[in-house]
Amino acid sequence: MKSIKRGERLTKFLIAVFLIGMCILVFKVVSEASFYMEHSGNVSLGCVYDRDGNVLYDPNATAETYGADYFVDVGNLIGDESGMMDNTLVSENMNLLENYDPIFGVMENGKSAVYTTLDHDANRTVYNAFGSYDGTAIAYNYETGEILVCVSKPNINILNYGDVESLPSGSMICKAFNPVTPGSTQKVSTLAAAIEQMGFDAVAEKRYSCAGVYYNNYGNQIDCHNLYGHGTQDIFTAFQNSCNPYFAQLVQEMKLDDLIETYKDMGYSVNGSKAPNLEVDDIKVFRGSAELEDVNEFDTQWGCMGQSRTEVSPCQLMMWQSAIANRSNSVTKPYLISYTHNMFGDERNHARTKYESAGFSADTAAYIREVMLANGKNRYNGVIGYPVGVKSGTAQVENGASEDSLLVGFVDDTAFPIAFCVVIEDNAAGAMSADSIVAIMLRAIQQ
């Protein structure tokens, strides 16, 4: 009898293993059904709308129904279902657009839709403002995290890709989420690291002189954009002058380990370390990377001024502005999807404001805010037309053959809490100014 029971127990064990496997299968199917449907050609997709209900993506769109260039300002951000581009809102959120439900299956005329935070009119205005220049502009509400404008030029017309091979470089990626050389906008991060390490009072007391050229401890030459020099400056004037020799000397006085630690806390990949992931509604966003090996050495100093091998994404530059503007130790995480409709038309997935560590303290943020506001007040408020805290930058790219203009900052107005970052590519002549783009962008958002 005992032996019979042993056989029975073995049978029970086999059945139990099988049933556990079936449970895993059920879980797998339920959790991955939307993913399977992404590969299926038998499901219709819904539309993507902006904050005012304007269409940003329609799977049935034609040039006749919308106009030939209707989607051109959001092509590489919103994308489409064709698979030509990845890391776009549509490609990364197909499950939200599918007229599909794991219980009821496919619905031919479903009401699935994604409602974004974007302002299409403002977006198109900013896109047009770039004129013949390429670059990117991104702006968001630094209190809620809603992305209002996100433009990247050159862009793609999803209604007519044309010959993909002959498209200009960068057409199929949204540059706001990809690495750029930050130029002097990097001095915001370096200042944050200096204040974290030395304290604001100590930094405020620092006085360094600039003669146009500075030779560091190893004898390397650091050039200032002002060949005649800025003379002796404190942090406020050096920040406004974007003085390279000042910041080279500041970096030289910092401890390498502390510098690295602050950079890492801010999200940088330092010397090849892994940076924490950053995603905006499943769109992957590059954070930042830098090579910091010796505070006395040229490349490290130059890297702390946004050159050498330092790279940051405009989105990340904008995010730090939220912490500074809010005088907080946390940044407001940006998002594009405000809410969605399922295939029955029910509202789902309402966005919530989320935060993450800024990598520096609230006091540091408050100090930087003062420095940036002073810069804005003295140089930019008049041009931009809003009370802003800003930092400009000029990034030498392609081994110095080309220069990009950058401007990052925030509006100091609780009724209009906007943080932004603008990059204009190949703007060595300065014919197009980043502050004018910012002015147009802010006005367009406010309308």
Add this chain to the structure above:
Amino acid sequence: MFHNKLRYGNISILVLLTHLVMLAAVLFRGNYEDIRDIVPLTIAVFSLDIVYMIVIRFFYKQMTYTTDYLLLLILNCSVIFQSCFGGIGFASKHYITCVAALVCCQIMFLLTRNHLRVLAMKQYLYLVLGALILAILFLTGSRSMWINIGPISIQPSEFMKPVFVLLCATSIMEQHPKKKVLMFHVSREMIALTIAFFVIFVLQWWCRDLGSLPTFAAAYGCAILCRICYPKAKFSKGTLLFLCALGVCAVAMLAAAAPGYVQARLSVDIWEDTYGDGWQQCQALMAIAEGALFGKGPGYGKLIQVPAADTDIVFSTICEEWGFFVALLIIFFVVSLLILPMINKPRSYFHATMVMGVAAVFIVQMGLNIFGSCNLIPFTGVTIPFISQGGSSMVVCGMLTGMLKAGQSPVFRRPDVQRQLNAQRRKEGAA
């Protein structure tokens, strides 16, 4: 019915009602042009239900009839499924194999319900196994498992399964004298069984039918486990662990030595190779998702256009047309067949071991098919018992179910006594 307190009338109505509901689903949700398309299927299903219910009621007595009814329920569900794939019709070939399965179930039940008779025929089991192996070697094509006779294809290796399960059961049903081989005390029966398994293994490998190997391995593994623990565990836990480790190493070595197409299936990322090695599984998973909980409707499936839609990935085909819920339900019915012997418990060690072997075969086959097609494990070409199309497979499943029945309605008379009793009855009848 006997043990489970299920009455003949009630259970008959239950089976008929289930098939009625399914046919109603075909009527109201099915993909057909003319209502007359459903008529042959309806007549066939209800005819089989009624004829079989009458036959098993009056043909001979059993201690329980639940397995019969469950089998009938599953088989006619299977006929309805197979008749609806890609459009409503009537799967006549599948219907015939289902009838054959029911007949084979009864024959196997009669053959195996008396364990003493099986034991007396033990040497013939080896002969049958030998004959099947020779048939595979000489009657099939080059490195194939199929014998083609006109329009009919037979897979002899399928028939090895019930024979092997019976060999396992007869080899461990009682204590045998043991010899020490290396560190193990083993009986002659176990050596013979091991050789038989090894021969089957080599043959399957040679024929590149690796999908069936786990089925035999499961039956053999269960038998070995019972043998070494009979009447109580003779090995230390260390030895058992060593044996398990040895088994794992053997599997790993076999995986490394497997043919290229097998290795490709072991390592393929199906979503990276949706038009290559991952084609069937991707299509199967998409079909499950498209079917959702309630399915697209009988006959509206598209998966039937994918090779092996009615055999190797039949679970997904059912999911697509009938929904995930119905597919799970039918699998639950098949599993219930294996649970029944735990309610109507076997009364001998032979029957307990036989039931265990059948359960191992069914479970492994279902697991390989369902989990393989859904990408939980590497994909193999085996069938789901009773659900997949396939003559040999269906007949063998019927035979194995007969063995399950035998485990629940055993006879314990010695064969010679039984013969005398039969002769006496004949004399009385003649008089």
